[in-house]
Amino acid sequence: MDDPILPNLTVQQLEYLVAAAGSPTRAAAAASLGVTPSALTQGLAELERRVGVPLFERYGRHTRPRPQATEVLAHARRVVAETRDLARWAEAQRTGRAGVVRLGTIDAVAVHHRAEVIRRHRRDVPGLDLRLTVAPSGVLLDALLVGDLDLVVCVEPTGSIAGLTTSPCLDEPMHAYAPDGVHAGPPEGWGPWVTYPRGSHTREVIAAGLATIGAPFAVVAESNQPEVLREMVRLGMGWAVLSAAQAESGVEPLDRVRRLPVGTRRLV
Incomplete structure (x- = not known):
């Protein structure tokens, strides 16, 4: 037997049916949905026409579902419930909560x-x-x-990148740190340095900051990890320019060479 042609039902029509079956009057059902009784009645009439089966009968001044409406009503409740679940999911996706x-x-x-x-x-x-x-x-x-x-x-790149939009997150001062026991004289005598690898955005900020105050930038070791750079300073391998959060947190914090930062890196 060939499958029958599917009736062109709408979720709104099924929602009308669920409301009408669960309310004492058409007016109450319409009010629960925020529509007029006329709109509800027209929607239910169109639902009956598309299903092809009478769904309601008169009972005094009111209408009530016919017995054959039971299957349609069960289907309507499933569809309306699942559509509400879909709407909640979509809203969570749009608002970033899922x-x-x-x-x-x-x-x-x-x-x-x-x-x-x-x-x-x-x-x-x-x-x-x-x-x-x-x-x-x-x-x-x-x-x-x-x-x-x-x-x-990340650290703000030196130039704009096509296709990307940036917004400032925070500005992070970068300070110079020297091994214990090293006398920090004028910037011209600072170093040598342990720092980030070539191509690092933070290294570019450090190099520019040291050049501004007249400090040489002779690099003897590199690492992408600030914790490793901090340990290199403790071991006496060289000086480093780090943020206070990286250099002065935890046990054995490093001491700044001077109060003023060498430079500031912007995080975006």
Whole structure:
């Protein structure tokens, strides 16, 4: 037997049927949906026409569902309930309270500046799958450009990048630190330095800041990890320019060479 032609029913018509079956009068059903009784009656009449089966009968001054309306009503309740679930899901997606967000940050953001914000967001919005990637700024921007990340917080690049929109997050002062026992004289005698690898956005900020105050920038060791750079300073391998959050947190914090920062890196 061939399948019958499907009736062209709308969710609104089915919602009218559910409301009419659960209300004492058509007027009450219409009020519960925020429509006029006339609109409700017309919608139910159109539903009957499209189904091809009489669904209501007169009972005094009122109408009530016929026995054959039972199957249609059960179907209507399922469709309306599932459509409401779909609407809730779509709203959660639009408002960012559900779905997947691939966030990339540099280590200073994930560990120091926004660690509590990230933890609180995971706790307060359990429906959102927040996937965190921690990497250097250049790596994050490359991943963003190819679509592997949705959002990044990194050091502001020196020039604009086509296709990307940036907003300031915070300005982070960068200070100079020397090994214990080293006398910090004029900037002309500072160094040698342990710092970030070539191509690092933070290294560009450091190099520009040291040049401004007349300090040489002779590099003897490199690492992408500020914790490693801090340990190199403790071991006497060289000086470093780091943020206070990276250099002065935890046990054995480093001491600043001077009060004023060498430069400031902007996180976007």
